[in-house]
Amino acid sequence: MNQNELAAKQKRTRQIVTIIVLIIVFIMFVIPFLLVLINVFKIKGDITSDPLALIGEHGFTLQNFPDAMEKMDFWNVFKNSAIITFCATVLTILFSAMASFVIVRNQNWKACALLFALMIASMVIPFQVLMVPLVSVYGGIFGILNSRITLILMHTGFSVSMATFMFHGAIHSNIPLELEEAALIDGCSRWQTFWKIVFPLLKPTVATVAIIDAMAFWNDYLLPSLVLGDKNLYTIPIATQAFYGTYSTDIGLVMAALLLAMLPILILYLFLQKHIVAGVTAGAVKG
């Protein structure tokens, strides 16, 4: 075997190993989702007896969906989740995009540098450290727990640092200062320059921040469980708790609830996927 054949064989072996590893990782990620998909169309008994069977002994059923929706008060909790996720995501994008624009374009201004440094520092503080004081301050002193607005503001506050960091990078590397100067000469105010020129060019980063934050807000359990005590204000993740009884859990209903919870965010991801890749790689290479 000459050197060329040996190199070709080594290359092929490396490719095969890579593919095998990727398949294993893919299966690990997909199996939970597949289990939900398989079992959501079975009754509780069929799931317990053979959770891996494609169709249960009692056949295919859609009954889990209406049952789950009724038990978790689906449309109400969906509305709560949607309002909270939408508002918090929009606020995060607006505040962080505007903040990062000011920070990037005023780098000589020490207050901006300090603000940005504080934001970065805040990203490393675990939420669990803040959770008890947060609830005691907002609940005990201000008495504003049990409100969607409180949760929206808290979500926004916790996510705005990371989003500012992402917008900062995007503006710094992808928006030439000359574009803004051209806009100023064309007749824009600073405000108009941001909204008419800079913000539209941040579309990939907006999409990335939107999907990351929307997923986090939609799926978050801990913060809503601390803030929202009133059943009427429950979000989907808290509402799924209704299926976990002390002595028994209706696993079919849990599966249906999980699928219902997953679908909206999955659809959003599919819509924004193209921009997310562009947002993550923005500025990596010269355009």
Next chain:
Amino acid sequence: MASLSLKGIQKIYPNGYHAVTDFNLEVEDKEFIIFVGPSGCGKSTTLRMIAGLEDISEGEFLIDGVKMNDVEPKDRDIAMVFQNYALYPHMTVYENMAFALTLRKVPKDEIDRKVREAAKILDLEKLLDRKPKALSGGQRQRVAMGRAIVRSPKVFLMDEPLSNLDAKLRVQMRTEISKLHETLGTTIIYVTHDQTEAMTLGTRIVVMKDGIVQQINTPEHLYNKPCNLFVAGFIGSPQMNFIDAVVGRDGDNVTLTVGENVLTVPEDEKQILLDGDYVGKTVVLGIRPENISDKEDFLANNQDHIIKSKIKVREMLGAEIFLYFDVNGVQMTARVEPDSPLMTGDEATFALDMRKIHLFDKETEKNLLYGE
């Protein structure tokens, strides 16, 4: 259109760096002024101060007699073409050109008329629906021009608008800009580091170095009568030859000795050297490559102005030949006719056209003949 006045303009950055020092210029209506100089000479900074993108540290800037120092860029009625075009990537060519008028709430039909007129002038009619990324460099450049034209501003500012284009397109666009100036009759201030652009486009050129204006005059004047060594070297390609020469006397004549070559100075220049008490001192002799000749009849008539050397490099450019040779350890260039028989390695005899020489003070670097 408008006249501009810059009086004692200075730009001093917070760290104390003087980017522009005591800049004075009066620009007449419809003039095409070129700011030229090497990188970091302050030409773009001055342009940006005119645009309102940089604060003026000291001095006064007026448009039509009205002080503009603290007026916002949008209220100065100027348009600017940037080096990298600065087209809005998310807008079509039409939207890019219409943007400034839309902001000023100009009626839609008037915007449409102006955009289409400008597009016609710049041959952009078929590209109006395209986004900038779908355009070539030259097309983007024309859109940037169009964006400026539609506003009919008092002054056009152009910051190295051709430097991102390839050589051929640059020549083409240079002609286009020149035509545009003729057609629109606008006041234009144009920044470049390319002396060819400066010479071909400008009605007047401002030569800058280290934030200080060296000379302001017409291209012909700068070429023929540069005020100092820097301007003489910067304007002209290939650049002027500079060589140290010792001023001496030979009876009634004044001579310049360059190595083993002794050149007799003409009457006018002779008097200047005598008046300045330069005899016995070293001056810098400047002569442009086209004023060095190897033609036999010229050699015969200029026996007092001969230099001899060995040709080191011969560059044939078709319409002319550049010959490179050393005199007293300094490389010199001669631009000769394409029928010149001289080849690399030949021992050559050249005559200098002494009526075209320049003499510079070695200390002050000022032109002794045309110092301003």
